[in-house]
Amino acid sequence: MTSAPWNRRRVRHVLPGMPTFARPAVLLLTAALLLTSACANTDDAAQPAAPGASVPPGALVLRVDYTGGFVAPATVATRLPMISVYADGRVITEGPVTLQYPGNALPNVLLRQIEPAAVEQLVERARSAGVRNGADLGRPGITDVPTTRFTLLTEEGLQTTEAYALSEAAGADTGLTEGQVRDRLLLTELITALQDLPATLGADRAGDEVAYRPAEIAAVAGPWQPDETVRDAPEIAWPGPELPGTSLGDGLDLGCVTATGQAAADVLTAAATATAITPWTSAGKKWTVHLRPLLPDEHTCADLTARS
Incomplete structure (x- = not known):
């Protein structure tokens, strides 16, 4: 695979017109950021780079997600980004949701x-759309909606x-x-472009969509509450770490655990026949569990709550 343009020159590649004296500082800043970027979701994933090195393949380069809004705490904690683009060309999105219940x-x-x-x-398109620190997009007089x-x-x-x-x-x-209206329109157009990559990049360059199978998965668990509209909700023994896990905050009555390796594979297998209201049994109790596949740059429950 051809290396990304920003990987071709390890030291000399900087933005056009950038003063020579600014280059070392920029390289060090970029390297420091990459030290916190997650590695790829494969065994041969590159490790974070040393100062002055190129962007590792597993680095997140572009993401659109939501924060806040008037939604349940478990939904906030397990909400998926709209789109995540990684330096190695992986693009992960949330697919269509069926209307079936549960x-x-x-x-x-x-x-x-x-x-x-x-x-x-895609990176240049995001630049052109105005993604930058310090943008003033105003605060509309609307309440309880996400950012x-x-x-x-x-x-x-x-x-x-x-x-x-x-x-x-x-x-x-x-x-x-x-x-502000103009700048918001540019961002809305960016979202439209990211949501239809075959149209944006060309059908022959967008790649085929396949199901994402995570190496790690998070589970946000709370006490199980029966749903009176569903008579048959068979229990399933929870195959991962004991629930409910680490508390998500005082008064929330929610905990979070992560499963990796064989435990993650076991959770995925069990979840294939489960629904959103399935009672999972662990530690002698029944739990409602919200499952959240972890993305390549995520590894712990803290990665989820830090973005919410």
């Missing part, structure tokens, strides 16, 4: 592989842009300036 225990997570040049195209967060890894460092009520405020008289 829904599947496992969310529909999809993986596609794109070329490094296509990764750079859309855009994260982009650039040679200047990690760039983050947050837009509260991005879709809800579209076309509404919410007190935004013309500039």
Whole structure:
């Protein structure tokens, strides 16, 4: 596989027009950020780089996700990013959700592989859409809706842009300036482009979508509550670490555990026949469990709660 453009020159590759004296500082900043980036979800994943080295294949370079909003705590903790793009060309998204009730225990997570040049195209598109630190997108007068967060890894460092009520405020008289409306439109168009990669990159460059099979999985557990609308909800013995796990906060009555290796494989096998309201048994009790496949840059429950 051809290396990504930012991997070709380990030291000399910087942004056009950047002063020579600024280059060492930028390289050190980028390397420091990469030390916290997760490795790839495979046995041959590259490890975080030393100062001055290239971006490791497992590094997250672009993500769109949600924070906040008036939703249940378990939903906040297990919410999947809309899209995650990695330097090695993996693109992970949440797939369509069926209308059946109760829904599947496992969310529909999809993986596609794109070329490094296509990764750079998406990165540049995010730049052009205005993903950068310090963007002022205003605060519409709408309550209890989520914030859309855009994260982009650039040679200047990690760039983050947050837009509260991005879709809800579209076309509404919410007190935004013309500039804020324009900038929000650019971000909305970016989302549209990321959600349809065959149209954005070309059908022959977008890769095929396949089911994402995680190496690690998180489970957010709380006391099981029966659903009176469903008569038959067979119990399943929880095959992972003992529930409920580490508390997610005072008053939440929720805990979180992560399963890796064979335990993760056992959880995935058991969950294939479970639903969202399945009572899982562990430590002599029944639990409602929200399953969240961990992405390549995630490894612990803290990775989930830190973004919520």
